[in-house]
Amino acid sequence: MTKRLTLLPGIALIGMLFLIPVGIVFQQGLFDPVFTTEHFVRFATRGAYMRIFWSTLQISTVVALVCLLVGYPIAYFIVRQPPARRPFLMFLVLVPMWMSILARTYSWMVVLGKEGIINQSLIWLGLIDEPIKMLFTTGAVYVAMVQIMLPILIVTCFSSMTEIDQSLLRAARIMGASPRKAFREVFLPLSAEGAITGTLIVFILSMGFFIVPALLGGRRDAMLANVISGQVSQTNWGFAAAISIVLLGATLLVLVLVRGASAKLVHHQEEAH
Amino acid sequence: MQGSRVHFEKVTKSFGETVALTDFNLDIAPGEFVTLLGASGSGKSTALNILAGFSDATSGEVYTGDRPLTGVAPEHRNVGMVFQNFALFPHKTVAENVAFPLRMRKGARDEIDRRVKAALEMVQLGAFAARKPAALSGGQRQRVALARAVVFEPPVLLMDECLSALDLKLREELQDEIRRIHREIGTTVLFVTHDQTEALTMSDRIAILEGGKIVQIDAPEVLYDRPRTRFVADFIGQSNMFDLSAVTDGTAAVPDMGIDIPVSDPTAVAISIRPERLRVIPGENTSGLSVFQGVVEDETFFGPVVAQTVRLRSGRRLEVRSQRSGHDRLPHTGQTITLAFDPADAAPLVAT
Numbered sequence A: 001m002t003k004r005l006t007l008l009p010g011i012a013l014i015g016m017l018f019l020i021p022v023g024i025v026f027q028q029g030l031f032d033p034v035f036t037t038e039h040f041v042r043f044a045t046r047g048a049y050m051r052i053f054w055s056t057l058q059i060s061t062v063v064a065l066v067c068l069l070v071g072y073p074i075a076y077f078i079v080r081q082p083p084a085r086r087p088f089l090m091f092l093v094l095v096p097m098w099m100s101i102l103a104r105t106y107s108w109m110v111v112l113g114k115e116g117i118i119n120q121s122l123i124w125l126g127l128i129d130e131p132i133k134m135l136f137t138t139g140a141v142y143v144a145m146v147q148i149m150l151p152i153l154i155v156t157c158f159s160s161m162t163e164i165d166q167s168l169l170r171a172a173r174i175m176g177a178s179p180r181k182a183f184r185e186v187f188l189p190l191s192a193e194g195a196i197t198g199t200l201i202v203f204i205l206s207m208g209f210f211i212v213p214a215l216l217g218g219r220r221d222a223m224l225a226n227v228i229s230g231q232v233s234q235t236n237w238g239f240a241a242a243i244s245i246v247l248l249g250a251t252l253l254v255l256v257l258v259r260g261a262s263a264k265l266v267h268h269q270e271e272a273h
Numbered sequence B: 001m002q003g004s005r006v007h008f009e010k011v012t013k014s015f016g017e018t019v020a021l022t023d024f025n026l027d028i029a030p031g032e033f034v035t036l037l038g039a040s041g042s043g044k045s046t047a048l049n050i051l052a053g054f055s056d057a058t059s060g061e062v063y064t065g066d067r068p069l070t071g072v073a074p075e076h077r078n079v080g081m082v083f084q085n086f087a088l089f090p091h092k093t094v095a096e097n098v099a100f101p102l103r104m105r106k107g108a109r110d111e112i113d114r115r116v117k118a119a120l121e122m123v124q125l126g127a128f129a130a131r132k133p134a135a136l137s138g139g140q141r142q143r144v145a146l147a148r149a150v151v152f153e154p155p156v157l158l159m160d161e162c163l164s165a166l167d168l169k170l171r172e173e174l175q176d177e178i179r180r181i182h183r184e185i186g187t188t189v190l191f192v193t194h195d196q197t198e199a200l201t202m203s204d205r206i207a208i209l210e211g212g213k214i215v216q217i218d219a220p221e222v223l224y225d226r227p228r229t230r231f232v233a234d235f236i237g238q239s240n241m242f243d244l245s246a247v248t249d250g251t252a253a254v255p256d257m258g259i260d261i262p263v264s265d266p267t268a269v270a271i272s273i274r275p276e277r278l279r280v281i282p283g284e285n286t287s288g289l290s291v292f293q294g295v296v297e298d299e300t301f302f303g304p305v306v307a308q309t310v311r312l313r314s315g316r317r318l319e320v321r322s323q324r325s326g327h328d329r330l331p332h333t334g335q336t337i338t339l340a341f342d343p344a345d346a347a348p349l350v351a352t
Helices: A002-030 A038-045 A048-080 A086-098 A101-114 A117-124 A138-162 A164-172 A179-207 A213-215 A224-233 A237-272 B044-052 B095-103 B109-122 B138-148 B168-185 B196-202 B220-223 B231-236
Strands: B008-013 B020-027 B033-037 B058-065 B079-082 B158-159 B187-193 B205-210 B213-217 B240-245 B251-254 B259-262 B268-271 B292-299 B305-312 B317-323 B336-340 B346-352
Touching: A002 A237, A038 A048, A038 A237, A048 A086, A048 A117, A048 A138, A048 A179, A048 A224, A048 A237, A086 A138, A101 A117, A101 A138, A101 A213, A138 A179, A138 A213, A164 A179, A179 A237, A224 A237, A237 B020, B008 B044, B020 B044, B020 B213, B033 B044, B033 B196, B044 B058, B044 B079, B044 B158, B044 B187, B044 B259, B079 B138, B095 B109, B095 B138, B095 B196, B109 B138, B138 B158, B138 B168, B168 B196, B187 B196, B196 B220, B205 B220, B205 B231, B205 B259, B213 B231, B231 B268, B259 B292
Parallel strands: B033 B187, B033 B205, B079 B158, B158 B187
Antiparallel strands: B008 B020, B008 B058, B205 B213, B240 B268, B251 B259, B268 B346, B292 B305, B292 B336, B305 B317
16 A cells, blocks of 8 residues: 555656646647547648658658667677776767757758868868758758667667676577577577667657757658647647647557567567477 | 597686686596586686687697587587576577577477477476476576587586576485486586585596696595595595604604604695594504594584594694494593594695
8 A cells, every 4th residue: 555655646747747738638639629520630631741740650760770770789789898898888879868959950960061061071072062962851860860869779779688698698609509590599589679679769759859850851851740849839739739649649559569560579489499 | 329538638728817727637538527626716617618619728729529629619519518597598488498409400390399308308397398497496497408408419518507506405406317317318527516515426526626727636535535635635525634744764743643653655744634534432442543632622413423623732623523323422522532543544635
């Protein structure tokens, strides 16, 4: 009983700061003032909104997968280092996270801009005559989002990798597994959980990204969060709420699907032996 | 299955400044059960890791059979190993764990199934094939690790302190089981432990390691009866050690006892007498024995055995263990007693 009592402040906090606001969002999106699906119909039937919806999904998926492909090997590399060297390497990974996303996004403008470091260097080297357009492109959005999200994935992978007993890999080797086989049979399955979790976290955070597409993307690179912000500033509360609900629903759906698929995959792998 | 010979030839290993093994020589006969016994840091695990291929010798060579192992990856050494923490794959079932070395060797599916079944039967875990390691007790995990290490019939089996994580009763059971399996499969075993009882009960021969060197390697009873140095006498069992005067004409004085005894080894500087080899004698019939006196200071009752601490005239104390057989009453604390031992039971110790 006392155990449950100590949970009360937490429950109260979640209720006030999370459940009630989300409830209000649902109420705003679905009642105007009586029950209506008008906002959702508008969202689904206007091509522009659906296009932004799909590109938001696409950008988030690509960013999450690129982070996985880049971050997993980095985490693996760090875990393979002598334990005394790991904290310093993790420190290097984490340093960017101490700066605000806004500051990092502006830094990318300095790097990618017409007068930016990359263009200046390329012109100075004589490789190009005219500055290449990098800022305000989809590519800029991808690059900056991956850079911002990467530490999150590395940390998640790293912590699940450090929990893998190194003697398991030795055991695999002495039983006849090549280093590659030992990795595939032992390390990969045991670190998959952490890698999938990290990828999902990056995906979820990307779905709500706002600053990077607004500052680094072109006119057509807006994401759902940018549309929501636009609708709010036009005081279209109902429509903004409806888009928020779509965003939330889509994110949850992907979460459930990936979790289900990964559980099946792990299970299947075991059955196959 | 045929065990193969294992041969360490002048192996040294240093980690930077620290020397873990120096001039390590060990020749293990096919099918022999040899234990490396030593305190932590004595180099026993280093020797094992070099044989397994997890670390390279700084110099020297290791052979299994006639095959030199330098440059051979662990997966090509055909050596079985039971790890200290068992190292079972947590994401695989018991049967999948045991099948792993066979799968790596690309055996046929039904052949793998048959051998996994046989290996699990051998360790009496046939009913647990579908479980995950997390659902097993410590002793069962140990058995799975053992089955996994021998299922591919390796000619050499390494065991790294693999019983130390278990409680005493389980440890004794598994010692019996490991010996039985060793007899059944006939593989050469190199066992590493810091537990002398484990070493004494299981091994054909025991190598005592100190500071990266083998200080003595012998059969358990030889090691117990004839330790060569103070370190060995002290490490294996309990011992009373006494300094000797210089040995002349096969005789030396034991100043603490005030007697002369015959000593076979002219280089001996001390003797070691096991507590149970000392006899408390009431009568005068002491022909052929070395006799001296002391006062009983303390005693500990063990049931069939009584251990007594006896103070000699020189002030030195020694331990005596007596069987309480027959009806003779043992002298008690404060009494002066006569002690005797057969000089043949005094192992001459050389300086190290």
